[in-house]
Amino acid sequence: MSPTSDAPDAGVTRAEFCVVACADAWRNAGEIMASPFGTIPSLGARLAKRTFAPDLVLTDGEAALMVGAPPISAKPDELVREAAMPYRSVFDVVWSGRRHIMMMASQIDRAGNQNISAVGPHDKPKVQLVGVRGAPGNSVNHPTSYWVPDHSPRTFVDQVDMVCGVGAARAAAAGAGATRFHDVRRVVSNLGVFDFETPERTMRLRSNHPGVSIDDIVAATGFALTIPPDAGETRLPTPEELDLLRTVLDPASVRDREVRT
Amino acid sequence: MSDKRLGVDDIVSELSSGMTIGIGGWGSRRKPMAVVRAICRSDLTDLTVVAYGGPDVGLLCATGKVRKVVCGFVTLDSIALDPHWRAARQHGRVEVMEVDEGMFFLGLQAAAWRVPFLPTRAGLGSDVLTVNPDLRLVRSPYGAGNPLLADPADADVDLVAMPALRLDAAVVHTNRADTAGNAQVLSPDPFFDALFLGAAERRFVTAERVVENGTLVGEGGPLLSVPIHRMLTDGVAETPGGAHFTANPPDYGRDEAFQKEYAAAASDPAEWEAFANRYVFVGEDEYQARVKERRAS
Numbered sequence: 351m352s353p354t355s356d357a358p359d360a361g362v363t364r365a366e367f368c369v370v371a372c373a374d375a376w377r378n379a380g381e382i383m384a385s386p387f388g389t390i391p392s393l394g395a396r397l398a399k400r401t402f403a404p405d406l407v408l409t410d411g412e413a414a415l416m417v418g419a420p421p422i423s424a425k426p427d428e429l430v431r432e433a434a435m436p437y438r439s440v441f442d443v444v445w446s447g448r449r450h451i452m453m454m455a456s457q458i459d460r461a462g463n464q465n466i467s468a469v470g471p472h473d474k475p476k477v478q479l480v481g482v483r484g485a486p487g488n489s490v491n492h493p494t495s496y497w498v499p500d501h502s503p504r505t506f507v508d509q510v511d512m513v514c515g516v517g518a519a520r521a522a523a524a525g526a527g528a529t530r531f532h533d534v535r536r537v538v539s540n541l542g543v544f545d546f547e548t549p550e551r552t553m554r555l556r557s558n559h560p561g562v563s564i565d566d567i568v569a570a571t572g573f574a575l576t577i578p579p580d581a582g583e584t585r586l587p588t589p590e591e592l593d594l595l596r597t598v599l600d601p602a603s604v605r606d607r608e609v610r611t
Numbered sequence: 612m613s614d615k616r617l618g619v620d621d622i623v624s625e626l627s628s629g630m631t632i633g634i635g636g637w638g639s640r641r642k643p644m645a646v647v648r649a650i651c652r653s654d655l656t657d658l659t660v661v662a663y664g665g666p667d668v669g670l671l672c673a674t675g676k677v678r679k680v681v682c683g684f685v686t687l688d689s690i691a692l693d694p695h696w697r698a699a700r701q702h703g704r705v706e707v708m709e710v711d712e713g714m715f716f717l718g719l720q721a722a723a724w725r726v727p728f729l730p731t732r733a734g735l736g737s738d739v740l741t742v743n744p745d746l747r748l749v750r751s752p753y754g755a756g757n758p759l760l761a762d763p764a765d766a767d768v769d770l771v772a773m774p775a776l777r778l779d780a781a782v783v784h785t786n787r788a789d790t791a792g793n794a795q796v797l798s799p800d801p802f803f804d805a806l807f808l809g810a811a812e813r814r815f816v817t818a819e820r821v822v823e824n825g826t827l828v829g830e831g832g833p834l835l836s837v838p839i840h841r842m843l844t845d846g847v848a849e850t851p852g853g854a855h856f857t858a859n860p861p862d863y864g865r866d867e868a869f870q871k872e873y874a875a876a877a878s879d880p881a882e883w884e885a886f887a888n889r890y891v892f893v894g895e896d897e898y899q900a901r902v903k904e905r906r907a908s
Binding site: 412413414434436437438441444445467468472473474475476477478479480481482483484485486487489490491512513514515516520521523524525526527528530531532 | 637664682683684685686691692696697700701702703706707709710711712713714716731732733734735736737738739741742764765768769770798799800801802803
């Protein structure tokens with residue numbers, strides 16, 4: 351018998367490890383709004399809602415809350431809506447704290463600051479990005495995690511060029527108004543899972559995805575990452591999760607377009 | 612009751628160079644593009660544009676109308692970033708006051724409520740405060756000894772004081788409006804259009820159709836579909852297709868093919884010139900005719 355086909359993770363793709371890693375960010379979240387950005391976090395939130403986090407609240411991507419956790423490719427007219435959620439009301443949710451967002455990051459640094467605004471000087475950027483959006487307010491009002499599908503020294507940088515999402519040290523420097531509800535939880539990349547559970551609240555490896563070595567992660571990270579001795583591998587999807595993902599939520603494997611194996 | 616109907620050119624004639632203009636909608640959704648196109652054709656210049664930015668900002672930047680943009684983003688939704696905005700920023704052709712999108716909402720709200728600022732946690736710790744050095748914090752006057760302090764953890768807390776975003780003029784686009792200036796949104800999100808109008812000195816609504824006063828509610832739609840009342844409007848213009856190419860359901864969705872052509876034109880000055888001559892520097896009727904022609908081909 352071949353060692354690879356008998357390995358417990360045989361056949362689980364990198365994208366699938368990423369989906370369950372994202373889903374786990376919403377474990378025990380209760381009745382709050384999950385706001386995932388990107389295909390993999392969207393699948394993660396839907397998987398969480400269909401399994402261990404049934405009370406999660408998901409939006410239809412427009413201006414409503416939707417019932418259930420439909421397939422990722424569901425058309426707007428196939429969705430069942432339960433309540434209105436126009437942008438004006440989204441701010442009520444954000445500022446009430448009943449939300450855990452997973453934003454993307456063009457840059458993220460060791461201190462957990464995120465940038466989606468601009469690379470280079472802000473008055474004349476080298477690369478203009480989409481803009482700060484709601485990142486500053488999100489990160490000081492409710493749990494915030496990040497998804498980075500292209501882990502490299504260009505995305506995991508020593509210091510971001512423009513702090514949009516606020517890391518722990520910047521929040522602490524801004525005082526109690528910023529720290530009160532600040533809770534930057536987790537970063538999931540195509541290579542591993544990270545948190546900020548060090549004394550200085552700086553980035554720490556939580557798990558490497560199977561098939562990725564810790565050396566790979568260190569080489570792809572533009573700063574000194576804390577590597578705890580007990581960092582394990584990202585968990586396998588359960589058979590139920592894998593089945594839901596492959597046959598219900600994403601039968602067309604849209605997930606593989608965001609992360610290749 | 613006064614009849615507030617006017618034309619798009621009347622709206623533009625109420626604007627002048629150097630003004631601060633608020634534009635309703637969000638991203639590439641329900642933008643008053645007929646008025647934006649008319650501004651592009653006008654000799655207005657040096658504008659400050661305040662918007663949840665979409666192709667309104669991109670077009671006005673590409674035609675050199677803008678000195679400064681107040682925004683939290685500029686997006687085309689199905690295309691993450693408006694490339695005309697990207698070009699204007701990377702060439703240093705426009706100033707930006709970049710704020711969190713919730714701060715932006717509070718800025719409009721403060722202006723509409725006639726208070727100088729509203730406090731928020733949004734922005735604390737971020738470089739929004741660094742790149743906008745005139746933004747200030749405000750310390751809560753409710754200290755530990757004050758019996759009115761709701762939460763001890765908030766004693767003497769420092770918050771961002773988001774300043775009022777006062778507008779010289781605002782323009783929004785809705786599905787229907789009536790001759791008196793009430794306006795109806797038949798899609799699920801009214802966005803912040805009523806606040807843009809509330810924050811402005813001169814207030815204009817364009818709509819797909821303008822109907823008789825009193826007919827919006829009932830057969831026209833439920834009461835809550837009319838979030839803009841006539842005390843918020845000075846003028847109403849009927850502009851069928853006036854949000855094109857942004858989304859304006861249920862009248863029409865986003866014209867994705869057209870939007871792609873608009874975005875692609877940013878890559879090359881010759882392409883932009885061809886696009887602008889065909890679709891920007893023409894009257895609105897001609898524009899709508901060319902859009903129809905384009906769709907047929």
